[in-house]
Amino acid sequence: MALASDIPPDTSHHLGDRYDHGEIEPRIRELWDGADIYRWNPDDTTRPKWFVQSMFPYPSGDLHIGHWFAFSGGDAAARFKRMEGYNVLHPQGFDAFGLPAENAAIRGNVHPSVWTYDNIANMRNQFDLMGNSYDWSRQIITCDPEYYKWNQHFFLKFLENGLAYRSDGAVNWCPEDQTTLANEQVKDGKCERCETTVIKRNMPQWYFAITKYADEMLDMSGIDWPEKVLVSQENWIGRSEGVDIRFDISEYDLETTSIPTFTTRIDTIFGVTFVVLAPEHPLVDELTQPEYQATVEKYVAAAARETEIERTSAVREKTGVPTGSFCLNPLNGERVPILVGDYVLATYGTGAVMGVPAHDERDFEFAKKYNLPIRVVVAPKGWDGHDLDAAYIAPGVQVNSGEFDGLPSEQGKESISDAIEANGWGERVVTYHLRDWLISRQRYWGTPIPIIYCDDCGAVPVPYEDLPVELPSDAKFQPSGRSPLIEHEEFLNAPCPNCDRSGKRETDTMDTFMDSSWYHMRYLSPEDATHPFDRKVANGWAPVDQYTGGMEHAVMHLLYARFFNRAMRDMGYVDFSEPYVHLFSHGTLTTETGKISKRSNPLAPDPLVREYGADTLRCYLMFLGPWDRGGAWTESGINGIRRWLHRVWDIGTRDASELNGGDQADERELDVASHTLTKRVIEDMRAYKYNTSIAALMTYVNQMNDAWENGGVTPELWRSSVQRLLLHLAPLAPHIAEELWLRNGWAFSIHEQTLPEWDEAKLTVDTIKIVVQVNGRVRDTITVPTDAGDKEIAAAALSSPGAVRHTQDKQIHREIYVPGRLFNIVVG
């Protein structure tokens, strides 16, 4: 601060020049850079701390208009907080690992590193055009070995603490990207990146034990996030309580003597009339009787060709074939048929479900189709014993349920579960939709997993002192689908850290969501060579107070980061649980053809910046509508913002000494307008309502123009109004606000000033306008002194011409006065 204000105001320009954004904006940014006003001072404890961050971008090559939409709002939030008196840390970086770089390498023979750093250089220039208040001295780039070294460090720590493990099994494989994917990265059965249909493959992969924290992450009491994000996370974790119950098949003399099924509706157990196995279920072969063999085999083969989405689609007809075998319902000893049906998935629950057609829609449909019995065991209110037209899903009263008859089904659930556990037929279990996080990727451009495989010692961690395991810079990129690391002999072959015999390195790299799971912490100590971050600084400055980003990360990134933070907490790195306290999800900016993103519609902002200036573009994007709703991009209307900033310029460059002043009414009016402005803008900015903040500023500019026209205000009042206008404008249009601030002779920098306050007592003029209604319809308005009594107001309202016209010849039943707003007369 002290250093900054030593810089003399710029006097080379004079009041009265035209608003020339092309000349002003770069010059102002140089002033900011020269004084380094956005550099974070971690030691300043005189002000409360505020760690504010926008989700960092992938260095795709260019900042598009969608980035501007996201980062303009993020910057306005940071600047506003700074002017509210906080010590602000507002960093930025690049999420620099990922497939596009590698694909570019395969296509164009340019190394992913070169491609990435070129893009970053270009995007830094584009970022500079925006004039955001980032402290670039803390920039982090995740593909830098100095960064990914700490990914490897955490991987080893996770391994030591039982949070990372290697496991063989069915995984999601994207044939286009030639890599496995985490469950969160599969959308509608397709790869989240390239929309190729994902297939199942069996291969050994590394996992993080995120499910250990499933229950803890369901507790969202420590975070202030948008409801829809919380709901998304809750749904994704998908906790459900139920019962694993076994159906006896010992009559077939197999190794397995029962079929385990999972159900959340154990209260319907007496309604089981069949059991359905997934086509991939291991017991299908053994249970299929010879006469059914041909049909079952055909059915299983057909199911294998379909995707999970197709199979579980609600509109699709449910199909199945009998195996000819039966199993026993432990509760009533009934023998029910076993079928194979493709609406049951092998990967969910136990791969087998008990069929209760009376109380499950899919089972109902299935039973109707194959003429299986439908037995009601949970009766709807007033049920008369007749057949159901549809499955009855809701709670009811137990019937046809033996000793449990008459119990409300919610209670039946508990009593039946108790009985099952007491008899050893099964047990209560909690299942989750969330799976452990698969982090292995068969690609080059990511963090190498620090493991060496040794024939004698197995998977051996690379010692900490050997980190980072660096990506070889001379890897070859070919469209073979094989990772360049497998082909790279020098990288691949490494001595076993344990026994020193020859070993092979793990050639898989980490999911790039690893990088973003803790990057915010690295901003705090970007150059720390001995720790991922400084623990003392971290516990003083983290968690992030305010985080902004798009809804597309509602589950993936934000869930991984919550997991990672808890893992760090339990390993002693931090003493808090949640990484991001407040979250604001901005909407998506779209064009006629869809979402603007790195993958489509890159609408370049640079020509718009040249034509209109960064301030105009920033304000225009923030004025489009509420930030959390997004909107359709169209250039029409941007001129309105330009016109407005020209008017701001005009007002900010007028010579106040031309004013005579002395009109008390004019002065009072401008004073009221000023306090109203401050109240509106501060309240709206706190709620990220940038569109209405700008509307309030526009109104104020119009009011200032009127005041100037009337000429009744003093030069002092005028100048204080200009000051107020600029202070409130500064977070939104930082360049023009600074330039006008300096031209008026005020101390550099406006961005280090404190916002003005408002006085509730100064929000009303001497007279107020009161609406007069008759039976709720507006008939007149009256103007009364602010301090008028209720009787006075009633008299004025009742005698107003509009009221008289509608109340004569009528009986007045009631009079309702809403203080300061309206007077309603109720007539009969």
Next chain:
RNA sequence: GGGGGAGUGGCGGAAUGGUAGACGCGCAUGCCUUAGGAGCAUGUGGCUGCGGCCGUGCGGGUUCGAAUCCCGCCUCCCCCA
């Protein structure tokens, strides 16, 4: 199928129980200008007999008063299956 959000002028939107349409775009008229896709001023939901009447997706309800609250429906968007 489940969950979340939205529906208001020609357009983006404002107003979350108290004058519907703030603010802006567009449009219209006028002024200024050699000229203007510039600037300035005024107007701008529809109908009107100038008293008013109608109007916030549709139908009902609560209330002195409803875009806002309640019940039923329709449409669109997003997320999940």
